[in-house]
Amino acid sequence: MIQASGFTHVELVSETGFDSSPVTKGVLIRAESPPVYSLRDKGSNMNPLDKYGDFFEGVYADGVLDRKTKHLIALGASLAAGCDP
Amino acid sequence: MELTLSGDDLEKIHEGIRARYSKAAGSPEGMFRYPTGRKGLELLGYDPDFLRNLPDEVSASYCGVGNPFFLGPVEKGETVLDIGCGGGVDSLAAAFMTGSEGRVAGVDMTPEMLHRAERNRHLTGFGNVTFLEGSATDLPFPDRSFHVVLSNGVFNLIGDKKAALREVRRVLRPGGRLMIADQVLVGEAPSDKAGRISQWHH
Numbered sequence: 524m525i526q527a528s529g530f531t532h533v534e535l536v537s538e539t540g541f542d543s544s545p546v547t548k549g550v551l552i553r554a555e556s557p558p559v560y561s562l563r564d565k566g567s568n569m570n571p572l573d574k575y576g577d578f579f580e581g582v583y584a585d586g587v588l589d590r591k592t593k594h595l596i597a598l599g600a601s602l603a604a605g606c607d608p
Numbered sequence: 609m610e611l612t613l614s615g616d617d618l619e620k621i622h623e624g625i626r627a628r629y630s631k632a633a634g635s636p637e638g639m640f641r642y643p644t645g646r647k648g649l650e651l652l653g654y655d656p657d658f659l660r661n662l663p664d665e666v667s668a669s670y671c672g673v674g675n676p677f678f679l680g681p682v683e684k685g686e687t688v689l690d691i692g693c694g695g696g697v698d699s700l701a702a703a704f705m706t707g708s709e710g711r712v713a714g715v716d717m718t719p720e721m722l723h724r725a726e727r728n729r730h731l732t733g734f735g736n737v738t739f740l741e742g743s744a745t746d747l748p749f750p751d752r753s754f755h756v757v758l759s760n761g762v763f764n765l766i767g768d769k770k771a772a773l774r775e776v777r778r779v780l781r782p783g784g785r786l787m788i789a790d791q792v793l794v795g796e797a798p799s800d801k802a803g804r805i806s807q808w809h810h
Contacts, residue, residue, distance in 0.1 A: 528770065528777055530773075530786060531775050532721060538677070539675070544641065551789050552679075555784065556781065558782050574662075
């Protein structure tokens, strides 16, 4: 359900050991809001822009380089290229 | 199993939760199957530096089901929302981590809990925390307000979980983190709706 609500990196990390009833378990769950605002959120059917958003999310996803490093490289490149902030 | 709940069903559930947690606002001791208060905080591994200066009267109000900060730290200067803050101990822990540059908001739908949270804030002296009455399905904040949304033992109680998750998505900044400590069902729930509703907060 968390993933279906548009979160990424949804992860059941561990149990807490604190169970409030014999049929429930305490758990820790982590999720992230997608790093780039997606037009899907507005119910738009503008597919090309959706694709652009997906591309952006893919490029900045944690990989060999983490997200922060990628953003810093992009910032450096944009400053070097003289982009307006 | 998907359960369809009407507005009346949700209201019944909310009444039950309000009744139980207004009582817990006095003292949660003996009301839960797991340790509460300072013992609960210590067993769950909350930061000893935070616990050391926490007055006993404040720690006594803790009845969380896990330590959401185990999922990752709150960084200095970040904005944090605690959904279903109760007595506010997790909000205060977040305030300790984010420091005076950061801001923390705690929302709860039980007025007695908010009074307790406000008293706890006063006893600890944190100036970067605000407590507000509100519902998880209608959060009183603008879009993209928070770096972190945390919630401890609350989502299992929410009737319309999809609506609550939509609200979390709305108020989280892009790349923001959701950190949940909660209870999930691993056994059989009562199969009839009336049974499910009466068991909701146990």
